[in-house]
Amino acid sequence: MRKFSLSLLVVLLLFGVANESIAQLQLLRDQVSGNPVMANPNPDVSGTPYWSEFESGKIIFSEKDTVDNLMIAFNAFNHTLVYQVEQELLAYTPGKISGFILQSKSNPQLYRSGYMIPNIGSNRFVEILVDGKYTLVSHKFKRITDDPGAVYGSQRAKAFVSAEDLYVYKDGQPFLWxxxxxxxxxxxxxxxxxxxxxxxxxxxxxxxxxxxxxxxxxxxxxxx
Structure with a gap:
């Protein structure tokens, strides 16, 4: 599957990323199973599952195997890395890639997978804030809750809400700050x-x- 994915990405680099609006994209396909997924499985929930807007970034398969200049976004609700290819959105789950970089011009953000989050597991992407003897990471996620901005009296109004936990790791052991x-x-x-x-x-x-x-x-x- 990696060979297929990399071939697709090389084609993307050769022909460029289409500048279509995200609203026009119709298909979200899992890059592991290849199965199509609804681009918006929560149409009745206000807000967005993405932590930030789509922007130029890099997918890291390994230290020597990366592809950049992609339009990517982090889906913090289902913890997938999503990238744009013409009229499609394609997704990678943690463990299938090493990580990704959101290349903000002022503040590049490095995300990696494989860090054990207590009561959740290692199948998550975390932002690396400090790397060293003590490693500090940010576990960002979104959840669906009652919409605080909903009109009074509306029923079952839901919204995506952002949350963030900081963890310190030493010798692989996590500490929720x-x-x-x-x-x-x-x-x-x-x-x-x-x-x-x-x-x-x-x-x-x-x-x-x-x-x-x-x-x-x-x-x-x-x-x-």
Missing amino acids: RARKKNLVGFFGEEVYQKINKFSSDYNLDLKAKNDIRRLINFLNQEN
Whole structure:
């Protein structure tokens, strides 16, 4: 199946990606089974299952096997990487590819599969925020809930809602980030916890803010 997929992508690179609007796309096909899937299986749910709009990006099959200049988007509801080929949308599930890069001009985002998420498993894509002895990832996902913007009195109004959890990994073990002493000591140990306190005090870090948590993990990796 990979040979087929790569051949298709090479053809895409040779002829360019069609600039048709996403609304005109009719078919979503799983690249593993080849079965067509409805492009919008939740027509009665407001919002979008995609984390962001389709944009130029790269699919990573392995460190030496990548294809770029594709129009891709991350479906955070069913955790698939979706890319556009002319009038079709094609999808990869985690494990079938190593990851992908959303190539925002100001802030490229690297996503990888294979990280074990407690109570969910490793069949997910996560954004790599920091890589090192301590690896920080963002597990982004969408769920369907009651629509908070629905007209009062409407029945069964549903909407896609975004959510995000941060995990720290050390030696493959995950820690769902919780900025409480008990949780931090339990994962990092007392000695590293004292360093966390020092860093957060010296640099005025908010240990509930993603950017500051990212800075903290970078500090810890530089110390070790």
